Amino acid sequence: MNRATTIAAIAAAALTAGASAQIATFTFSDLNGAFDSTTREFTANASADTSGDVTRLVSPAGSAQYQAGFAGMSSADVSLSLTLSNITAASADAVGSFTITDDNGDTLTGDMNGQFTPFGFSITYDGLLSNVMFNDVTSDGSFDGPSSGAFSNAFNGAPFDGAIVQLFFDFGGFFANDFSDTPILVDGLVVPAPASLALVGLGGLAATRRRR
Numbered sequence: 273m274n275r276a277t278t279i280a281a282i283a284a285a286a287l288t289a290g291a292s293a294q295i296a297t298f299t300f301s302d303l304n305g306a307f308d309s310t311t312r313e314f315t316a317n318a319s320a321d322t323s324g325d326v327t328r329l330v331s332p333a334g335s336a337q338y339q340a341g342f343a344g345m346s347s348a349d350v351s352l353s354l355t356l357s358n359i360t361a362a363s364a365d366a367v368g369s370f371t372i373t374d375d376n377g378d379t380l381t382g383d384m385n386g387q388f389t390p391f392g393f394s395i396t397y398d399g400l401l402s403n404v405m406f407n408d409v410t411s412d413g414s415f416d417g418p419s420s421g422a423f424s425n426a427f428n429g430a431p432f433d434g435a436i437v438q439l440f441f442d443f444g445g446f447f448a449n450d451f452s453d454t455p456i457l458v459d460g461l462v463v464p465a466p467a468s469l470a471l472v473g474l475g476g477l478a479a480t481r482r483r484r
Contacts, residue, residue, distance in 0.1 A: 295432060296406075296462040298372060298380065300324030300338070300350050305440055305456035309449055312357065314366065314388075316438070316456040318343040318350040324458075326372060326380060326415065327423075334423025336374060336415050348418035349373040352458070354384060354397075359447050364388040366397065370436075370460075375416040378425060379407045382462075384436055388447070395442045401434035404462050434462040 304319040322343055327335040342348050354368035365387055372380040386399020406415060406425040415425040439457045444450075 293463050294329050294461060295427065295464065296326065296328050296330075296380075298324065298326045298458075298460045298462075300458045301455070302340075303350060303352075303456040303458060304452075305454035306452040307447060307450060309447065312355055312359070312447075314354045314356060314368075314447075316350075316352050316458065318348075320344075321455070322350060324350070325417070325421075326374075328415075330427075332424055335421045336417030336423065337419045337421045338417060339419035342418040346375050346418050347373055347377040348375050350458075352384070356388070356447060361446060362389065364447055366399070375418040376410055376412065378409050378412070378415055380415070381405050381407060382432075382434070386436070390442060390446050393441055395440055395446065397436070397438035399436050401436055401460065401462065402431070402465075404432040404434055405430050429464055431465070432462050433465045434460060436460040 300318075300322055301324060302319060302321040303316040304322075305314070305316045307314045320343055321340055322338070323340040324338050325335050326338075327333075338348060338350070350370075350372050352368060352370035354366040356364045356366045358365045367383070367385045369381065369383050374380075382401045382404035384399045384401060386397055388395055388397045406427055408425050413424060413426060414422045416422040437459050440454050443454070
């Protein structure tokens with residue numbers, strides 16, 4: 273069974289097990305990716321071309337929209353950082369954290385633990401999320417999109433878990449050299465902590481779908 277088929281099979285089982293438990297999703301394209309081969313730190317940050325959304329799936333549902341050009345116009349931001357280890361020609365372990373900031377400073381944060389792998393001319397990252405929190409920093413009760421849309425950031429049962437995938441093209445060898453200004457696609461799913469065990473491998477399939 274090839275890698276794509278295996279991921280699809282695992283993802284189908286995960287969706288069956290946890291479909292009713294999905295809390296939120298986030299998707300961002302054209303983040304600015306960089307890697308420092310000395311520190312082994314991989315980063316992805318919002319750029320002028322970045323767009324995406326954070327969507328609440330449980331009632332009351334809603335979506336915070338980030339259209340291209342939002343970066344630097346308000347508090348809104350997207351950033352993640354991963355430290356790599358055990359780098360070989362076939363894989364690299366990576367742990368770190370992410371922060372998504374809304375229009376006025378409230379945040380969605382979490383920890384990441386997963387692995388980068390080469391896949392054709394691209395590199396993918398499949399990881400699990402933990403300690404995921406919607407942080408009502410401003411006490412306004414709302415997660416606000418810098419472009420449009422908002423939803424209540426009051427959730428029961430935090431901290432949450434989840435799954436995340438990243439995808440980008442490999443232009444300089446598998447983490448063999450420094451790189452910067454590389455467009456990164458990030459896709460994440462947030463679920464209650466017990467449900468995260470069903471999400472291993474879900475990231476590979478998530479990269480193939482795009483919400484409208």
